[in-house]
Amino acid sequence: MAKSAATHCPYCALQCAMTLTSPVDLAPVSQPGPGPVPAPDPAPALEVAGRDFPTNRGGLCRKGWTSASLLNHAGRITEPLLKGADGVHRPIGWDQALDLAAAAVKDARARYGADAVGVFGGGGLTNEKAYMLGKFARLALGTSRIDYNGRFCMSSAAAAGMRAFGVDRGLPFPLEALDTASTILMLGSNVAETMPPFVQHLQGARDAGGLVVVDPRRSATAAFTADGAGLHLQPLPGTDLTLLLGLSHVVIHENLADAAFIQERTSGYNAVVRSVNAFWPERVQSITGVPADLIRETARLLAAGARAGGSYILTGRGVEQHVDGTDTATAAINLSLLLGLPGSARSGYGTLTGQGNGQGGREHGQKADQLPGYRKITDPAARAHVAAVWGVPEETIPGPGLPAVQLLKSLGQPDGVRCLFVHASNIAVAAPDANAVIKGLRSLDFLVVCDFFLSETAAEADLILPVLQWAEEEGTLTNLEGRVLRRRRAISPPAGARSELWIMARLAERLDAPSTYSEDPETVFEELRLASAGGLADYSGIDYAMLDRGEAAYWPYPAGGTGTPRLFRDGFAHPDGKAVMVPVAPHRRRTPAAEVAGHATEPAGTAMTLITGRLLEHYQSGAQTRRVPELAAAQPEARMQLHPGAADAMGIGAGTLVSVSNGRGEVVCRAELSTAIRPETVFLPFHFPGAESANRLTEATTDPVSGMPEFKFNTVWVRPVAAPESARMLQTTEAS
Numbered sequence: 001m002a003k004s005a006a007t008h009c010p011y012c013a014l015q016c017a018m019t020l021t022s023p024v025d026l027a028p029v030s031q032p033g034p035g036p037v038p039a040p041d042p043a044p045a046l047e048v049a050g051r052d053f054p055t056n057r058g059g060l061c062r063k064g065w066t067s068a069s070l071l072n073h074a075g076r077i078t079e080p081l082l083k084g085a086d087g088v089h090r091p092i093g094w095d096q097a098l099d100l101a102a103a104a105v106k107d108a109r110a111r112y113g114a115d116a117v118g119v120f121g122g123g124g125l126t127n128e129k130a131y132m133l134g135k136f137a138r139l140a141l142g143t144s145r146i147d148y149n150g151r152f153c154m155s156s157a158a159a160a161g162m163r164a165f166g167v168d169r170g171l172p173f174p175l176e177a178l179d180t181a182s183t184i185l186m187l188g189s190n191v192a193e194t195m196p197p198f199v200q201h202l203q204g205a206r207d208a209g210g211l212v213v214v215d216p217r218r219s220a221t222a223a224f225t226a227d228g229a230g231l232h233l234q235p236l237p238g239t240d241l242t243l244l245l246g247l248s249h250v251v252i253h254e255n256l257a258d259a260a261f262i263q264e265r266t267s268g269y270n271a272v273v274r275s276v277n278a279f280w281p282e283r284v285q286s287i288t289g290v291p292a293d294l295i296r297e298t299a300r301l302l303a304a305g306a307r308a309g310g311s312y313i314l315t316g317r318g319v320e321q322h323v324d325g326t327d328t329a330t331a332a333i334n335l336s337l338l339l340g341l342p343g344s345a346r347s348g349y350g351t352l353t354g355q356g357n358g359q360g361g362r363e364h365g366q367k368a369d370q371l372p373g374y375r376k377i378t379d380p381a382a383r384a385h386v387a388a389v390w391g392v393p394e395e396t397i398p399g400p401g402l403p404a405v406q407l408l409k410s411l412g413q414p415d416g417v418r419c420l421f422v423h424a425s426n427i428a429v430a431a432p433d434a435n436a437v438i439k440g441l442r443s444l445d446f447l448v449v450c451d452f453f454l455s456e457t458a459a460e461a462d463l464i465l466p467v468l469q470w471a472e473e474e475g476t477l478t479n480l481e482g483r484v485l486r487r488r489r490a491i492s493p494p495a496g497a498r499s500e501l502w503i504m505a506r507l508a509e510r511l512d513a514p515s516t517y518s519e520d521p522e523t524v525f526e527e528l529r530l531a532s533a534g535g536l537a538d539y540s541g542i543d544y545a546m547l548d549r550g551e552a553a554y555w556p557y558p559a560g561g562t563g564t565p566r567l568f569r570d571g572f573a574h575p576d577g578k579a580v581m582v583p584v585a586p587h588r589r590r591t592p593a594a595e596v597a598g599h600a601t602e603p604a605g606t607a608m609t610l611i612t613g614r615l616l617e618h619y620q621s622g623a624q625t626r627r628v629p630e631l632a633a634a635q636p637e638a639r640m641q642l643h644p645g646a647a648d649a650m651g652i653g654a655g656t657l658v659s660v661s662n663g664r665g666e667v668v669c670r671a672e673l674s675t676a677i678r679p680e681t682v683f684l685p686f687h688f689p690g691a692e693s694a695n696r697l698t699e700a701t702t703d704p705v706s707g708m709p710e711f712k713f714n715t716v717w718v719r720p721v722a723a724p725e726s727a728r729m730l731q732t733t734e735a736s
Helices: 094-112 127-140 155-165 175-180 196-207 240-253 259-265 269-276 281-288 292-307 325-338 380-390 404-409 434-442 500-510 521-532 544-548 592-597 629-634 644-650 723-735
Strands: 003-008 017-022 047-050 081-083 089-091 117-121 146-148 183-187 211-214 230-233 311-315 348-351 419-423 446-451 463-466 475-478 484-487 606-613 639-642 657-662 665-673 681-685 699-702 714-720
Touching (some): 081 094, 094 117, 094 500, 117 127, 117 404, 127 475, 127 500, 127 521, 146 404, 175 196, 183 196, 196 211, 211 292, 230 292, 240 269, 240 281, 240 325, 259 325, 325 348, 380 521, 404 434, 404 699, 475 521, 484 544, 639 644, 639 657, 644 665, 644 714
Parallel strands (some): 117 146, 117 419, 183 211, 183 311, 211 230, 639 665
Antiparallel strands (some): 003 017, 017 047, 081 463, 657 714
């Protein structure tokens, strides 16, 4: 008899609703024995169907439609694997695997101290697992060294939101609110490829001629502005902050600002006026390349929309993944406050969360400086509250740790992490300066990776622990709107795979950890409710029964209260209830000449600015989507996008093999010529490993406020390579 489960897509934060239908009844999850687990029977195929829901309205993208194909993939890891002296991973039993992991922790702590043990989490973990991972790290491992890959995605927008509004929620309004907007300014996000069902919410603005997209490339989203639907502003990479200051200048000096809103609901206005005075449109044009008349037109569209059908400003990673990402997001917030958008019934500001649980994953303890409920780990009251829930003395909880890039830089170092646990992240491909990260992984005393495929990071591990996939588990996630959703089990997992909750509970027993560690997701969620109560991200009024009834649950949702679909209607989260406008200024960018100074010899090729991003068919590091035949066939390799004019000057033709290099590494791939990109810029997708890994080239320099690395502005040298040379380079790069 077929069984159906109403759940949500495992990929992006849009969390499109879907129904999974299994042809067989669910079997109970088996418990592991002392020895290796027999090979499982292949999981029956699941039928995927789109389900009507406010975010996707029944639609799914290619990734969602094919998501179930990975559940019975031949490459699935179904039993613990231990790397031998010969570098080969071989199956072992669960008891031996857990004993080895616990022994590695004890050894690292005894030799180097508790902070020699580290944890790297992920924005794809359920709320329950993200919460328990933070607790496990701090109590069972006793370490402060925990952070997660959301530091690469949302940290700049989060930091800007915290200082401006006092709280960080990606979209402080339901996604459906965009439907009635007459103007939408979207900066640095290509939703047409990263979350395709999103684009239906842009239709109202397109019909009104008010969709404005800011992107150095004419992306699929920017193309939606054609034929009178809006404007595409194509600035030089790294100049988004200057562009935003120019827009604010027009709003102020053309008297387009909402004076009453500024007076009643904000502070810091005069300082912001002074900070934008030097950025009149013609000067901004000379810096950004965006025509002054388009700058004025955009500001006027936003102001007109705020007075009429509604205006929204949305930011994405393109403007946030910079060393000045927090300031750039702050400039976007300042512009929105000048126009009176946040807290309005018909307008607003928001940032687009990328990972499936990127919102919930950063709220409950994976970040180096946070405790559950979005509490600061340095706040004595927050520490006391969480310690009481956990039943431990407050001093048991370590202080703040290291943000992700600094954590990875410490791997294998004398005072750094020597034993690392990695959950739901493929840092060997996804982290900046990936060559250095791989070197760090190889210098560890012991590396434990929890995964369901042999990802590039898992391949480096001493011990691989097989975990459940999304359709095999229960739990909750929080989507880009701050809405808590139920993940439901649709199929039984392979006999040897285990939930991270089960793994953490068993390891906690072996480490004689204080407090309790349940393997039941609902029990963990009940504890999460208590730990989050009274915090900024308060989940205490949400329970599984409510979610199972289909009730909309937007945090904050205090016990005995109601949810909050729209934040800021009655005030902002600062003590005086006002939003804070913070003046910001552009940072000096490193030039290619400065990059050359770091080389022993003159680099070969033409200096270009590299930006990285996603493709429609792939997700994050590609560890999952590269294993889906339909998706891999559509995008089998990394291709460097290059303007034909620049290509002609370098002697590069379509399909030519090219070397893209800098002092950090080298990528060898084929060229794809397109007039959609600026002539001085090249684009690489970051989904591919080895010789095609874009993050071999990205810099591990970080934003001083958020810890966000510089993914979107890196100098590279591009040159064509002959086939024999490219083959040699590919072999050399793979060997490294």
